């Protein structure tokens with residue numbers, strides 16, 4: 464957007480916008496020494512920089528993209544599900560670590576932070592969105608607050624290395640505009656806020672600073688499945704109870720909407736499933752979670768004749784899905800190696816498919832489709848009070864750079880905000 468002569472905002476092409484942002488980034492004056500350098504201007508980096516700046520530190524924020532806060536814009540389908548009223552450590556992969564960092568009232572801390580940014584919010588079920596229901600609101604309030612906290616925001620500068628010095632750190636960055644020069648800056652404290660391990664550009668954080676990290680694994684993403692007749696209805700949405708079984712033990716179950724894709728399953732419920740899935744797991748969908756088995760029997764085969772009438776489930780199930788189930792039931796189809804006996808009759812087969820439709824998972828889909836990357840810096844190297852690295856004083860990490868991930872529903876951004884607050888405030892005292 465830019466303003467015309469009347470003060471109205473008007474649209475500009477993407478390429479022009481990028482060019483303008485690069486020009487604006489190029490004129491930002493970057494000094495050679497700061498109290499705190501934050502690497503990564505996403506969700507947690509912006510909050511860390513604000514908290515350090517508001518405590519009086521001289522802060523530099525280095526971001527490789529031409530603008531800060533870009534990852535926030537894609538969240539919640541452009542609406543930013545920024546937190547959750549049910550925020551609790553149990554929704555994360557490392558609950559003990561998260562609990563210790565969160566403290567007594569993480570939601571209260573997050574809401575107080577955004578209230579102070581002049582942002583207000585609304586609820587959808589347990590999920591919190593900005594009142595505008597626009598992710599740009601969240602990004603913009605953070606940028607404004609960072610500017611008033613005196614943070615030097617230097618975009619289009621990719622950090623390519625960092626090493627320890629007597630007084631702190633020497634950080635090398637590459638300018639992503641004309642010339643592509645490499646420059647160095649000194650800092651007493653260094654905050655790593657680079658997001659999921661695979662998303663950092665040319666900067667091996669762990670390698671540079673001698674830390675240990677866990678390999679990246681995409682989570683909160685669709686789950687691939689072996690070819691299966693129901694997947695031919697690509698794009699169809701179903702309200703189900705999904706269950707995941709690993710070597711005959713049920714490991715996870717959740718109710719909600721599932722999206723059928725020709726390669727597997729997607730949707731919020733499946734994103735949560737992706738945090739647990741292992742290739743070869745059995746996925747079972749209860750396609751009629753609101754019906755008991757006896758209610759279903761009444762609809763399909765009330766007198767237990769063993770057969771059913773065409774269209775008997777059309778009143779309760781998407782008729783196209785019902786028709787696929789009927790075809791499969793008539794051939795007594797079951798998933799190979801699912802450990803199930805062949806159904807004794809057509810009607811038993813139809814009821815079994817409707818209450819427990821089986822698919823075989825092949826694993827999570829690629830990095831591009833993942834909302835979050837599990838993996839990153841091992842949490843046992845960091846203090847839970849400050850998020851400072853115990854073996855490298857002055858080094859802090861936030862957000863997805865650490866090996867912390869949570870369920871869908873605002874939990875990952877909540878971690879980003881709260882970890883940014885903790886590390887940003889502590890980085891000043893170094």
Ligand SMILES: Cc1cc2nc3c(=O)[nH]c(=O)nc-3n(C[C@H](O)[C@H](O)[C@H](O)COP(=O)(O)OP(=O)(O)OC[C@H]3O[C@@H](n4cnc5c(N)ncnc54)[C@H](O)[C@@H]3O)c2cc1C
Pocket residue numbers: 502503504505506507508525526527528532533534535537538539540543544545546620621622623656657658659662663664665666833834835861862863864872873874875876877879
């Ligand atoms: C499509 C999508 C939708 C999502 N929706 C939600 C949602 O609704 N609710 C929710 O809670 N979570 C959501 N998430 C997850 C959430 O966005 C992330 O967990 C969160 O943004 C992580 O914050 P972060 O600060 O760790 O990393 P990021 O926000 O990813 O920021 C990292 C920043 O570091 C920069 N960077 C990386 N390397 C360098 C370098 N070497 N030098 C300089 N800069 C560097 C990157 O360019 C980036 O700007 C979603 C994610 C995706 C992909």
